[in-house]
Amino acid sequence: MHRPETGAAAAFLLTYLFFAIFTADAGFVSVNGTAGWLNLASELGIIAIPVGLLMISGEFDLSIGSTVGAASMIVAIGTNQFGLPIWPMIFLALVAGMLIGLCNGLAVVKTNLPSFIVTLATNFIVIGATMGFSRLIANVTSSSIIVSDSSKFVFAARWGQANISIAWWILAALLGFWVLSRTVFGNWIYATGGNLQAARGAGVPVERVKIVLFIATGFAAAFVGILQGIQWNSGNSTYGMGYVFQAPIVVVIGGILLTGGYGSVLGVVIGTALFGVISTGIFYTGWNTDWIQLFLGALLGAAVLANNYVRRLALTSR
Amino acid sequence: MSNPLMELINVSKSFGSTDALKNVSMEVQPGKILCLLGDNGAGKSTLIKILSGYHPPSNGTVRLEGADTVFSGPREARQRGIATVHQDVGSIPLMSIGRNFFLGAEPTTGNWPFRRIDTSKANEIAVQQMERFGITRVKDGNQLVGTMSGGERQVLAIGRAMYFGAKVLILDEPTSALGVKEAAFVLKMMRIARENGAGIVFITHNARHAMAVGDSFCVLIQGEVAAQFKRGEKTREEVLNLMAGGEDMAALEDDLEQVD
Numbered sequence: 001m002h003r004p005e006t007g008a009a010a011a012f013l014l015t016y017l018f019f020a021i022f023t024a025d026a027g028f029v030s031v032n033g034t035a036g037w038l039n040l041a042s043e044l045g046i047i048a049i050p051v052g053l054l055m056i057s058g059e060f061d062l063s064i065g066s067t068v069g070a071a072s073m074i075v076a077i078g079t080n081q082f083g084l085p086i087w088p089m090i091f092l093a094l095v096a097g098m099l100i101g102l103c104n105g106l107a108v109v110k111t112n113l114p115s116f117i118v119t120l121a122t123n124f125i126v127i128g129a130t131m132g133f134s135r136l137i138a139n140v141t142s143s144s145i146i147v148s149d150s151s152k153f154v155f156a157a158r159w160g161q162a163n164i165s166i167a168w169w170i171l172a173a174l175l176g177f178w179v180l181s182r183t184v185f186g187n188w189i190y191a192t193g194g195n196l197q198a199a200r201g202a203g204v205p206v207e208r209v210k211i212v213l214f215i216a217t218g219f220a221a222a223f224v225g226i227l228q229g230i231q232w233n234s235g236n237s238t239y240g241m242g243y244v245f246q247a248p249i250v251v252v253i254g255g256i257l258l259t260g261g262y263g264s265v266l267g268v269v270i271g272t273a274l275f276g277v278i279s280t281g282i283f284y285t286g287w288n289t290d291w292i293q294l295f296l297g298a299l300l301g302a303a304v305l306a307n308n309y310v311r312r313l314a315l316t317s318r
Numbered sequence: 319m320s321n322p323l324m325e326l327i328n329v330s331k332s333f334g335s336t337d338a339l340k341n342v343s344m345e346v347q348p349g350k351i352l353c354l355l356g357d358n359g360a361g362k363s364t365l366i367k368i369l370s371g372y373h374p375p376s377n378g379t380v381r382l383e384g385a386d387t388v389f390s391g392p393r394e395a396r397q398r399g400i401a402t403v404h405q406d407v408g409s410i411p412l413m414s415i416g417r418n419f420f421l422g423a424e425p426t427t428g429n430w431p432f433r434r435i436d437t438s439k440a441n442e443i444a445v446q447q448m449e450r451f452g453i454t455r456v457k458d459g460n461q462l463v464g465t466m467s468g469g470e471r472q473v474l475a476i477g478r479a480m481y482f483g484a485k486v487l488i489l490d491e492p493t494s495a496l497g498v499k500e501a502a503f504v505l506k507m508m509r510i511a512r513e514n515g516a517g518i519v520f521i522t523h524n525a526r527h528a529m530a531v532g533d534s535f536c537v538l539i540q541g542e543v544a545a546q547f548k549r550g551e552k553t554r555e556e557v558l559n560l561m562a563g564g565e566d567m568a569a570l571e572d573d574l575e576q577v578d
């Protein structure tokens with residue numbers, strides 16, 4: 001009971017069992033059904049992991065949504081309008097994502113403004129700029145992508161119904177887990193979000209910690225933008241807008257404290273999986289998908305309350 | 319008497335037109351506890367900030383182990399063995415004891431990219447150090463610091479400073495937020511640190527605590543040294559009167575009683 005992901009794990013089990021039993025003949029627990037919710041969870045999950053680390057360090061990033069779209073458009077316009085090969089454009093899109101993260105990080109650290117506001121502004125700036133420049137250059141806000149076999153394999157390979165994005169998600173989770181729970185940098189992430197002054201006093205470069213995490217988040221968002229663009233053979237400025245709130249939601253459901261300083265990567269993974277199960281499970285019930293929002297909202301509310309409780313529990317001596 | 323670890327010679331500090339410190343001279347001796355007493359606004363915090371490298375003095379000299387020194391910042395002061403433990407201690411409640419203890423100086427094991435925090439070593443040393451200072455209740459370095467009492471956290475912070483080789487230990491009101499028992503514990507710990515040869519600067523409002531452990535005393539009033547004396551040279555009554563700025567403490571206490 002003393003672990004941050006306890007609540008999410010329980011909620012996941014209950015929800016999964018609910019759909020498994022309630023939709024017993026519809027194939028939710030089949031290999032294809034499983035691949036379905038994993039696909040959906042994996043793309044969000046790749047972004048949610050750095051967003052989770054960032055939240056543990058005490059910061060928000062709402063600019064992920066527009067970064068996803070921007071990255072897909074960079075690849076689309078580069079390959080389609082300028083006829084450039086795709087790999088350099090992928091590289092460029094990743095660099096752009098990291099630059100957006102760097103700007104967020106610098107702005108937050110230098111101004112001391114809440115990152116919630118700073119990155120909300122960035123979110124609008126980036127999507128506005130993506131649309132504006134796309135229209136200026138190619139007179140479109142979405143455009144097809146000319147892919148190569150190698151890029152198709154790396155970002156959009158499929159085995160049966162399962163996308164390669166699931167493998168990327170697992171990789172991101174392992175990396176996130178390693179960094180957060182085993183490395184010195186991970187210790188600094190917890191310290192930065194747990195008590196900024198104390199961390200600074202102990203010689204932790206708190207500003208560098210935050211900036212690095214913002215860059216990682218921008219990178220992950222761009223990565224998912226590229227992944228979706230190649231999967232759908234097209235870029236679109238509005239890809240990823242759903243993630244703006246989905247990512248922080250699954251992170252909080254996963255047991256990370258909104259105020260920072262506490263949480264785990266396993267929790268984020270479970271929170272994201274829960275999101276995947278709900279969003280796909282609903283289809284198997286035949287209910288209207290509108291219910292997803294209600295479900296998520298209720299879960300988020302419950303999670304915030306549960307997190308506070310778990311935190312207090314963690315602080316009672318054994 | 320041995321050579322002082324740290325000296326202030328005619329140090330003044332002004333912020334704009336306020337003179338927070340005026341011509342303050344004092345010595346921190348190894349293996350001794352120097353109590354810094356004074357009312358609110360007397361300049362105690364400013365003095366600590368000069369000792370720990372946050373502020374350079376406006377005038378006067380800081381000497382560390384006999385050499386004139388100007389710190390580039392708190393980091394340099396810390397590296398040169400001056401550790402400050404603030405009242406709020408600066409521990410991180412939702413992190414484990416081991417991780418708190420080694421924050422900023424984490425022991426690692428393995429080679430990159432598999433280099434990781436040596437958690438078992440960190441936990442073991444942290445628990446050992448707490449034990450050395452008399453905390454035996456804590457057995458598991460994985461326990462969150464937030465589960466420890468205020469006094470235990472003070473002990474953790476002081477133990478941490480000592481472990482990392484602090485020569486001068488500056489404690490800013492370490493007992494003021496604690497109950498009687500916890501405060502006694504921290505005072506005992508200060509004695510242990512003293513036996514280990516640290517020079518301790520103990521800031522407090524509480525004359526009783528100061529008299530319990532102090533070897534020498536320095537009373538600040540409005541930025542000036544009002545009195546400097548050794549253990550046993552003054553009674554508690556006299557110290558209280560000095561701290562109240564020369565006003566008769568007994569009279570003040572009478573006033574208080576009338577308020578009740």
Ligand SMILES: Nc1ncnc2c1ncn2[C@@H]1O[C@H](COP(=O)(O)OP(=O)(O)OP(=O)(O)O)[C@@H](O)[C@H]1O
Nearest residue numbers: 333336337338356357358359360361362363364365
């Ligand atoms: N950074 C600063 N800028 C301007 N004035 C300051 C600054 N720091 C301290 N002072 C002033 O210097 C004087 C001494 O303050 P200081 O904080 O050293 O007192 P103190 O003895 O620590 O008091 P307390 O017991 O309340 O902690 C006060 O008048 C304070 O207003």
Ligand SMILES: [Mg+2]
Nearest residue numbers: 359362363364
């Ligand atoms: Mg003060």
